Amino acid sequence: MSSRAEILAAVRKNQPSSPAPLPDTQKFWHEVDDVYAQFNIILSGIGGKVLEIKNWEAGQEYLKEHFNGRIVSTLEGFEPLPESDPHALADVELCVLQAQFAVAENGAIWITNSALRQRAAAFIPQHLAVLLKKSDIVPTMHHAYARIGSADYDFGVFIAGPSKTADIEQSLVLGAHGPRTMTVLVLNE
Amino acid sequence: MTKTLAQHPDLADRFNRDENRVDWHDQTLWWVRQKRDRAAHTLETDWEALRQAASDIKDNVLANLADYLEQFERAAQANGAIVHWATDAAEHNRIVLGLLQSVGATRMIKSKSMLTEECDLNDFLAQNGIEVIDTDLGERIIQLAEEGPSHIVMPCIHKKKEEISDLFHEHLGTEAGNADPQYLTEAARGHLRDKFLTRKAALTGVNFAIAETGEFVVCTNEGNADMGAHLADIHIACMGMEKIIPQRAHLGVFLRLLARSATGQPITTYSSHFRRPAAGKALHIVIVDNGRSRQLGREEFRNSLKCIRCGACMNTCPVYRRSGGHSYHNAVGGPIGAILAPNLDMHQFADLPYASTLCGSCSNVCPVKINIHEQLYLWRQELTRSGHATQGKKAAMGLAAWVLSNPRIYRLAGKMGRWAMRNLPFSINNRFNPWYKQRELPAPPKASFREWYLKNRVK
Numbered sequence: 001m002s003s004r005a006e007i008l009a010a011v012r013k014n015q016p017s018s019p020a021p022l023p024d025t026q027k028f029w030h031e032v033d034d035v036y037a038q039f040n041i042i043l044s045g046i047g048g049k050v051l052e053i054k055n056w057e058a059g060q061e062y063l064k065e066h067f068n069g070r071i072v073s074t075l076e077g078f079e080p081l082p083e084s085d086p087h088a089l090a091d092v093e094l095c096v097l098q099a100q101f102a103v104a105e106n107g108a109i110w111i112t113n114s115a116l117r118q119r120a121a122a123f124i125p126q127h128l129a130v131l132l133k134k135s136d137i138v139p140t141m142h143h144a145y146a147r148i149g150s151a152d153y154d155f156g157v158f159i160a161g162p163s164k165t166a167d168i169e170q171s172l173v174l175g176a177h178g179p180r181t182m183t184v185l186v187l188n189e
Numbered sequence: 190m191t192k193t194l195a196q197h198p199d200l201a202d203r204f205n206r207d208e209n210r211v212d213w214h215d216q217t218l219w220w221v222r223q224k225r226d227r228a229a230h231t232l233e234t235d236w237e238a239l240r241q242a243a244s245d246i247k248d249n250v251l252a253n254l255a256d257y258l259e260q261f262e263r264a265a266q267a268n269g270a271i272v273h274w275a276t277d278a279a280e281h282n283r284i285v286l287g288l289l290q291s292v293g294a295t296r297m298i299k300s301k302s303m304l305t306e307e308c309d310l311n312d313f314l315a316q317n318g319i320e321v322i323d324t325d326l327g328e329r330i331i332q333l334a335e336e337g338p339s340h341i342v343m344p345c346i347h348k349k350k351e352e353i354s355d356l357f358h359e360h361l362g363t364e365a366g367n368a369d370p371q372y373l374t375e376a377a378r379g380h381l382r383d384k385f386l387t388r389k390a391a392l393t394g395v396n397f398a399i400a401e402t403g404e405f406v407v408c409t410n411e412g413n414a415d416m417g418a419h420l421a422d423i424h425i426a427c428m429g430m431e432k433i434i435p436q437r438a439h440l441g442v443f444l445r446l447l448a449r450s451a452t453g454q455p456i457t458t459y460s461s462h463f464r465r466p467a468a469g470k471a472l473h474i475v476i477v478d479n480g481r482s483r484q485l486g487r488e489e490f491r492n493s494l495k496c497i498r499c500g501a502c503m504n505t506c507p508v509y510r511r512s513g514g515h516s517y518h519n520a521v522g523g524p525i526g527a528i529l530a531p532n533l534d535m536h537q538f539a540d541l542p543y544a545s546t547l548c549g550s551c552s553n554v555c556p557v558k559i560n561i562h563e564q565l566y567l568w569r570q571e572l573t574r575s576g577h578a579t580q581g582k583k584a585a586m587g588l589a590a591w592v593l594s595n596p597r598i599y600r601l602a603g604k605m606g607r608w609a610m611r612n613l614p615f616s617i618n619n620r621f622n623p624w625y626k627q628r629e630l631p632a633p634p635k636a637s638f639r640e641w642y643l644k645n646r647v648k
Contacts, residue, residue, distance in 0.1 A: 002274070003274040003275060003276045003280060004274040006276055007258075007274055007276055007430070007476070007478045007482060008255050008258065008259065010478070010482035010483075010485075010486075011254050011255040011258065011430070011478075011482050011485060012255045013482075013486070014482055014483070014485040014486030014491075015251060015252055015253070015254050015255060015485055016251060016252050016488070016491065017252070018248075018252055019252065020245070020248040020249040020251070020252040020253075021245075021249065022245065022246060022249050022435065023241070023242040023245040023246060025242060025438070025439075025441065025442060027238060028235055028238070028239065028242075028441075028442075030235075042455055046454065046455070046458075086419055086420055087386055087420060090382075090386055103456075105445075105455060106445075106455035106456035107455065107456075108456050108460070113467075119415070119418075119419040119467055120415075120416075120419040120420060122415070123412045123415045123416050123419060123459075124416065124419075124420075140441070140445070141440070141441040141442075141444055141445050141456075142438075142441040142442075144441065145437060145438045145440060145441040146438070148437065150402075150437075153462070153464060154464050154465035154466075154467070155461070155462065155463060155464060155465070155467070156461075156462040156464070157415070157459055157460065157461045157462065158444070158456060158459070158460040159458065159459060160454075160455070160456050160457070160458050160459075161458055162458070163410070163411055163412040163458055163459075164410050164411070164458060165326045165327075165374060165410060165411050166343075166410075166452070167325070167326040167327035167330065167343060167344070167345060167374075168326070168330075168345075168350050168353055168370040168373055168374065169217070169348075169349065169350045169370060170217055170220065170221070170343070170346075171350075171370035171371075173370055173371050173374040175374070175375075175378065176326060176374065176378065176410065176411035176412060176413070177324070177378060177381060177382065177385070177411050177412045177413050177416045178411070178412030178415070178416065178458075178459075179412075
């Protein structure tokens with residue numbers, strides 16, 4: 001008998017026969033008055049930076065002023081993020097991406113491979129900046145997964161703030177392996 | 190990790206020799222518990238309802254696990270992942286080694302996976318000529334110190350920054366005596382970045398595997414799972430088979446609970462959903478049983494398989510906080526470890542269900558509502574029934590049962606005890622009596638309640 005067959009047979013024999021219905025999660029669908037305000041407070045509280053911009057030109061200007069070195073992006077105005085070998089991103093100072101949406105309750109942005117172009121792009125640069133439309137903020141993770149629905153991505157990630165660790169005596173340090181900062185530019189359209 | 194046959198009380202004793210360190214350990218973990226409370230309270234009444242929903246989803250998973258595993262496998266294969274099945278730790282380790290050998294990899298990076306600790310993968314791979322670098326900062330630290338993790342979320346919570354500074358000075362060439370966490374983390378960042386960029390094989394754990402879509406989710410704060418997986422040519426993801434959840438939408442429930450319970454964060458920095466391998470790369474998923482199907486068949490203990498490995502039960506446990514994770518001599522320590530470990534080996538881990546006051550705090554904080562403290566009590570009964578209690582415990586319990594079931598003997602024993610407390614206090618307050626450790630002998634009562642009652646009752 002293969003290990004697979006052996007495991008499945010043991011599970012079938014031992015799993016409880018009680019029906020155990022799945023719960024209804026509709027009760028968690030609360031609306032929030034000002035999702036942007038909540039998103040801003042939460043993300044700032046976990047080390048991210050939130051900045052409202054008038055238009056994308058203003059965003060580009062801000063980033064060029066505040067970051068030196070190699071900047072790559074899937075958006076216009078910067079060196080296009082290369083699709084080739086991810087190791088070629090090792091010297092990237094800042095990567096600028098467009099978030100698909102964000103979540104107010106935890107300050108996370110959602111992005112999938114189509115908007116990332118290169119999976120490593122969100123992790124390997126020294127700094128990360130994300131463009132987010134103000135109308136693209138949902139209240140909770142339940143809303144988030146409803147919005148994702150049955151989307152057919154290869155890879156998707158929620159990112160909430162800069163990479164961090166508190167493994168040394170619970171002292172919080174920003175910039176563990178991934179980006180040291182995360183800037184979310186919020187476009188009020 | 191080297192397995193030891195020492196018992197929890199002995200190992201806890203060793204940890205307790207340094208009182209300042211115990212106090213520091215206790216306070217550090219209690220601080221994390223308080224952060225968890227604040228995070229939970231932000232969700233107000235939803236928090237308890239979410240715990241119930243998570244528990245209900247996991248009940249549904251356990252009742253339909255075989256079907257969900259098959260559904261997950263079909264979906265994962267359709268996504269282009271290759272699925273492997275391992276009945277036990279040895280088979281898991283062989284599968285991982287075989288995958289590495291098939292691509293000619295002799296070096297691998299690994300992000301946190303308690304399953305691979307359970308299977309002793311690192312030692313096995315090292316014996317077979319594979320170099321493994323742990324990339325979670327805490328895990329890298331204990332790897333350099335040649336120790337196992339003492340906590341499932343904060344693996345080196347038992348280490349002081351000065352000790353880490355010494356380790357880094359020795360292995361990474363940092364300045365002697367510089368114990369600034371910022372400086373040490375920066376040094377580790379540079380050291381591990383080089384590994385990420387040069388290794389062709391990456392192994393990660395799995396936090397949740399979705400039956401409906403065949404994708405799996407890995408949660409980290411450091412970004413080490415992603416750095417490893419996206420830069421390597423082969424990604425091996427190892428999961429205990431209980432990691433399955435039915436639908437993608439259920440992640441809404443679990444991701445709201447996980448980080449809040451673990452560290453008090455609203456969510457981990459990265460919650461990465463791996464569905465298909467990137468172009469030109471390979472994605473392997475290893476589904477491991479290693480005793481889980483047996484635990485599933487133990488009605489009283491099966492819901493320990495609902496665990497999402499947040500560590501909240503450890504942070505709140507008065508015994509864990511004061512005895513340290515290594516005193517549990519198992520990859521997973523604390524209250525949850527004490528109910529999982531006896532399933533793996535009743536003889537070796539017979540001591541663990543006793544490492545508890547049964548106060549119930551673990552059950553109160555568990556995000557999936559596992560009745561941990563009740564299971565600790567039930568394991569004691571199970572271990573005694575199946576002959577795994579120690580001789581001393583058996584003799585003491587036999588004696589107690591005899592005394593308590595004979596009123597005359599009970600009264601006589603009480604009298605003798607009170608007499609001894611008055612006249613021979615050293616017969617009780619000596620170092621051979623474990624009860625007397627860190628306790629003062631109380632003044633003996635003049636009479637038992639029964640004697641007082643016989644004298645004072647209204648006739």
